[in-house]
Amino acid sequence: MKPLAALVFFAASLALAQAPAPTSPGPAAAADAQAGTEASLPLNTITVRSNLVVVPALVRTKSGELVYTLQAKDFILTDDGVEQKLRLEQETGNQPLAMVVIVQTGGDAAVHLDQYQGLEPMLDNMLGGIQHEVAVVGFDSTPILLHGFSPNLSFISHSLDILDPGDNKAAVLDAIVFAVNLLSKQPTTYRRAILLLSQTTDNGSQTPLVDALHAISDTNTVIYSVGFHTTGTDEGSEAAKFSSDDPGPQHGCFSRNLGTDANGKPIKPTESVGSQDLNCVEELLPPLRLAHLAEIAARHALRRNISESVAHLTGGEYFKFKNVKTLDHDLMTIANHIPNRYVLTFQPQSPTPGFHYIALKLRYASSLSVEARNGYWVNADGGTSTPQP
Secondary structure, three states: OOOOOOOOOOOOOOEEEEOOOOOOOOHHHHHHHHHHHHOOOOOOOEEEEEOOEEEEEEEEOOOOOEOOOOOHHHEEEEEOOEEOOOEEOOOOOOOOEEEEEEEEOOHHHHHHHHHHOOOHHHHHHHHOOOOEEEEEEEEOOOEEEEEEEEOOHHHHHHHHHOOOOOOOOEOHHHHHHHHHHHHOOOOOOOEEEEEEEEEOOOEOOOOOHHHHHHHHHHOOEEEEEEEEOOOOOOHHHHHHOOOOOOOOOOOOOOOOOOOEOOOOOEOOOOOOHHHHHHHHHHOOOOHHHHHHHHHHHHHHHHHHOHHHHHHHHHOOOEEEOOOHHHHHHHHHHHHHHHHHOEEEEEOOOOOOOEEEEEEEEEOOOOOOEEEEOOEEEEOOOOOEEEEEO
8 A cells, every 4th residue: 555645535526515604703704704805715606515434544663654555344433323335535645735834923822932943844845845834823712813725835934933822812713714614715625734832721712612522523624732731730530520530440441551562561552541441332322322322522622632632533543742842742743643644444335414423443453553533423414524615
């Protein structure tokens, strides 16, 4: 298999409908207004409805080496507990890419602004080999378009070089919804991605959690995030409300104790505690109940760590921000992983409206780890949607 590119959006022209204008102001409406005035993006759109779900997947060995040789038959994907027929897409690496760089300027981000300077080489390494359009969104209590979509990475880098500190808020969810709406105006032939540089918790967003979950899960946009912890909140205490380090019953599906390897060393899990619990519950609950539980878990995860949660929801990756050196390393890793993901697609057998929990596993090679999106949203008409100019 040749290395594949992630972040792919496939449009199916099953039915066309004129996209309605926003009825109330918000991040999406603000993005429309700014896109129209600052980036000359079209205001009138046609919405393409499709029930094709795209699942980018990264497969690695225990040592972290990427695996390229798998086929569709080597994967098992369940949608709310029901196994789906998968297709492995080929030769997607040359598709154009639209990316929004979201950078926090408010709250605790003020001390990090100078660390975002001089990123042009990293952006060029990530995007230089393909046709691309990149925009920059800054945010404190309000998201704002700092630079409209452009193929010129020098302009984009300059926008990141001259960031000014914002107020004491960090409306992360509002900024993500704002960016998703900007990407929705890009041609459907473009892959879509977001690079999020922010703190891990929200402070000031007006977007309800369920609406944010809908926006994040409704399009095939992959989010890569680099998050830093805030100094004003005890995130460890907050996380404890929604998760537990309890080892669970021995040898059961919920057990955290996986035994030892041939050398007597403890076997490390390849998935998070939350993912393990959902995968176990998947075997015990009927589909609709599982979907409801997964939606609740996703909303809780957004409260606990937005940066990590949106990456997992969309099939991207999350990195902890430490300093300029680690940021460069993280961006280099993203650049390496973008073109080396399997791109799997499926058509849901029962596209029930609302949030769907999906789980991707390997059929045989349990020693390998798989990273992929864990959810998507179905609209009331039975399809996902993305506006097209």
